[in-house]
Amino acid sequence: MLIAFTSYWDLPGTIEFASDIEKLREEILKNIESLKGKTIYSVTDSEIFLPNSDVDKIIKDSSYSETNKLYVSNLTPLTIVRAKYLESEKAIIIKVLMPGEKNGIVISRFYTGRWFPAIPQIGLLKETFFEKAVSGFLTEIPNRLSKQEIDAIKSRTIFKGMSDTALKYSKGRPKKINQWIAGGEQWIYENNFYVYLIRDKVVNWQRF
Numbered sequence: 342m343l344i345a346f347t348s349y350w351d352l353p354g355t356i357e358f359a360s361d362i363e364k365l366r367e368e369i370l371k372n373i374e375s376l377k378g379k380t381i382y383s384v385t386d387s388e389i390f391l392p393n394s395d396v397d398k399i400i401k402d403s404s405y406s407e408t409n410k411l412y413v414s415n416l417t418p419l420t421i422v423r424a425k426y427l428e429s430e431k432a433i434i435i436k437v438l439m440p441g442e443k444n445g446i447v448i449s450r451f452y453t454g455r456w457f458p459a460i461p462q463i464g465l466l467k468e469t470f471f472e473k474a475v476s477g478f479l480t481e482i483p484n485r486l487s488k489q490e491i492d493a494i495k496s497r498t499i500f501k502g503m504s505d506t507a508l509k510y511s512k513g514r515p516k517k518i519n520q521w522i523a524g525g526e527q528w529i530y531e532n533n534f535y536v537y538l539i540r541d542k543v544v545n546w547q548r549f
Contacts, residue, residue, distance in 0.1 A: 362431070369426045369433065372470040376424040376435065379471060381447075381478040382416050385497060385513035388477070389413040389445065396448060400430055415494050415510065416482060419445065424474070433474050449476050479510070499536065503543040508536060 383389075389411040390399055398405040419437040422444070427434055435447040471480050482491065483506065490507035493500055497511050508528070515528035521537060525544075528536040533549040 365431065366426075366428065368470060369474075373424050373426055373433065373474070376421045376433075376471065376474055379421050379480070381419050381421065381437070381475045381480060382482055383413045383419065384415055384477075384479060384494065384510040386477050387413060396434070396446075399448060400432065415497060416479075416491065419447070419478070421475075435475070447475065447478070449474060449478075499543055499546060501543055501545070505538055505541040505543075508538070508543055512536070 388406070390406065390409045391411060394409045395405070399409070417440065419439055421435055422438050423436040425434045426432075427448075431450065433447075433449045435449060437445045437447055439445050469480075486494070486504075486507055489500065490503055490511075493503060494507055494511040499508055499511055503511075505526075512530060512534075515530050515536070517529040519527040519529065521527045522539070525537065525539040528538065530536070534546065535549070536546040537544050
């Protein structure tokens with residue numbers, strides 16, 4: 342058995358009210374059974390942990406989580422077998438079936454919406470229950486991705502002309518995004534890895 346943890350981007354500004362929390366609870370209890378039998382797909386920001394990991398520590402202790410991670414290939418399909426709501430943590434525990442008949446556990450944070458004040462163009466994101474319940478995983482492989490992009494995501498590589506969506510799935514979320522030239526962005530990753538985009542397409546990258 343493996344233990345996986347996923348969460349929304351940890352940007353400041355998410356505000357939760359008592360009424361929102363109650364709506365959250367009602368939505369989860371009403372729809373949680375609908376998750377059974379569905380397939381989700383791992384990407385770079387999906388996290389898998391050792392089978393003997395302490396779930397409570399995974400949620401609350403980032404240093405513990407970091408030392409208990411296991412590698413999972415991008416776009417690995419996982420079939421949901423069962424789901425349970427952990428109300429104290431506002432998280433959903435999901436049992437999944439992995440390739441090779443191995444069981445895994447996904448612990449997914451669940452919110453009614455996300456607000457990113459640091460990225461105004463994103464704003465409040467509206468999502469289906471399925472998408473919110475499996476944050477950090479894909480609910481399908483987007484058909485807008487080319488075969489070359491899918492291959493790059495699986496190998497965690499990039500190429501010129503790659504979309505920003507494919508870049509995010511392949512390399513994960515950047516530490517920081519800077520405005521570059523007109524219509525361009527600089528995505529900064531760990532280990533001083535910089536990716537440059539113009540009009541949402543990769544044009545170059547370098548490591549300092």
